[in-house]
Amino acid sequence: MPVEMNAILRSALEYEFPPYSTETGQQRVVAFGDHSHKCPVYVRRLPPCTNACPAGEDIRGYHNVLRGLRKSADPMADAWRLLTETNPFPAVMGRLCPAPCESACNRESLDKTVGINAVEHAVGEYAIQNGLSFEKPPASTGKKVAVVGAGPAGLSCAYQLRRRGHSVTIFEAESYLGGMMRLGIAGYRLDRSVLDAEINRIIGMGIEVRTGTRIGKDVTLDQIRKDFDAVFIGIGAQKGRDLPIPGADAPNVLNAVEFLAAFNKGEKTEIGKRVVAIGDGDVAMDVVRLALRLGAEEAVLLSGVGREDMKALPGEYNDAVAEGAKVETCVGTVEVLRENGRAAGLKCVRMEKKEKGEEGWNSPVPFLRYKPVAGTEFEVKADTVVASIGQATDLSGLDPIGQGKPWAQVDGNLHVKGMPGVFAGGDILSLTLLTTAIGQGRKAAEMIDLYVHGKDLPKSAPRVDVIPFKKLA
Structure with missing residues (x-):
């Protein structure tokens, strides 16, 4: 004899389930009685680590x-293939990247962040050692697409374009690749064998690679635009x-690019003791x-701002100090003293933060928030002076892309304004x-792929839905 069905059971069994989607994360009613009617579901959202990764x-x-959550006969190789879909330099970036992904990691709210950078380093090393x-x-x-410049942006773009089946020619002014x-x-x-x-x-x-080819000297931008899509x-x-002070x-007196480039090219640089x-x-x-590695007895860094306003990452600062470098903060340089x-040496002055209301006190440029302190001038001896106060582009032969400004002018798709088919990226846009x-x-390769196939470029960036820690509870 059938048991009479109670109202709760009947309601549960006769319930019509709504369409379920992992994209929207709709919940499914599954139970009855005094049990919960909700079941946890997988919700597709972008992890904050990936959102914070500039390489994507x-x-x-x-x-x-x-972790073994995906079936794989060779997890390290498969992880490398997945990683390099967006970044072809895991071994390089595992050594150099400041890892903004780790700063965004949800794990930090529980204990400590995942060592993403170390994992990337290990995966990149595995690929090199195993000849992947x-x-x-x-x-x-x-x-056909021309890539001008064989630095990180140019090589990344060339790689992504080649993956899509396009013919790529790189034009590089120097005799080497890597920028x-x-x-x-x-x-x-960065060991050069890893980079190579x-x-x-x-x-x-x-x-195809054409080194020793400078745009504007060996070939014009107009000619390249005619020869390539x-x-x-x-x-x-x-x-x-360069230092903008008398005697510089x-x-x-060198700038940082000259100093580092001379060393990396194997050129002998006499730097003296200090x-x-x-x-x-x-x-x-x-x-x-x-x-210090080149034999200096003293290496002193003069910063015009306080430690809290220095751009150097904590790890870089700590490593320099641990190796014996001396850092003096709130020191402005006035003049290079010559003999x-x-x-x-240098004529210097102590600096202090401006008071609220003074001109520049809230400037977005940290150095402009400081002012010299009258009567605090002093001298610093030096055998070599190196200015590390920024870098600039050289748009010689590429003047149209700057449109009268020192940086390439692009829209949200990295398309140079007013120049159909010309795209730009990397430090030519701003130091990064x-x-x-x-x-x-x-990203430029993705836009170029659309362009050469006659498709419209996006009018706006797609919405990014990130899942923060508080929504995981």
Whole structure:
């Protein structure tokens, strides 16, 4: 004899389930009685680590492979393939990236962040040691793209374009590839064999390279635009800024780009016993650390701002100090003191923060929030002075892309304004991180792919829905 069905059971069994979607994360009614009627579901949202990664790496994806959440015969190789869909330089960036992804990691609200940078480093090393290579590009699309500049942005763009089947030719003014990865980063931070391995893997996809070719001198931008379906310009900011004070034209007063480039090219640089660097960023830390390695007895960094306003990351600052560099904050430089035509020291002055209401007290530029303190002038001896106060672009031969300004002028799609088919990215837009340049190279390749296929470029960036820690509870 059938048991009479109670109203709650009947209601549950006769309930019509709404459409379920992992995209929207709608909840499904599943139970009855005094049990919960809600079941946890997977909601597709962007992890904050990936959102914070300028290169756009699928961090959760390749970590899931390594954790065994995705079936794989070789987790390290499969993680590398997933990682390099967006960033072809995991071994390089595992060493150099300041890891903004870790600062955004949800784990920090529980204990400590995941060591994303260390994992990327390990995956990149595994790929080099095991000779992993990229998949063969698809059949040619018949489209030709020129990439001007073989730095992180240009190589990233060339890689992504080749993955899509386009023919790519790189034009590089120097005799080597790598841009600031090779020119501006000392070997103790980035072994050149690692850099070469990851660059050669990209070029091995069938990319033509023309080194020693400077746009405006050996070939014009107009000629390249005629010969190719699209152009990407990623020449970076390869000029160091000189000190804008009297006496700075002395032969032993260098800018940071000159100083680092000379070392990386193997050129002998006589620096003497005492090197004084001026600046407050990561490059300034590289300068004093390199000076000590080159035999300087003292390496002193003069920062015009307080420690709290210095641009140098904590790790870079701490490493420099641990290696013996001296850092003096709130010191302004007034003049280079010369003897027999050479710099012998610096005339300096103490700096202090401006009071609220004073002109520039809330400037977005930290140095402009400080003022010299009258009567505090003093002298600092130096055998070599290195200015690490920023970099600038050299748009010679590429003047139209700057439109009268020192940086390339692009829209939200990295398309140079008023120049159909010309795109740009990396430090030529503004000084940024290596990982940002890599990400912009990838984005530009995506836009170029649309352009050469006659498709419209996006009118706005897609919405990004990030899942913060508080919504995980």
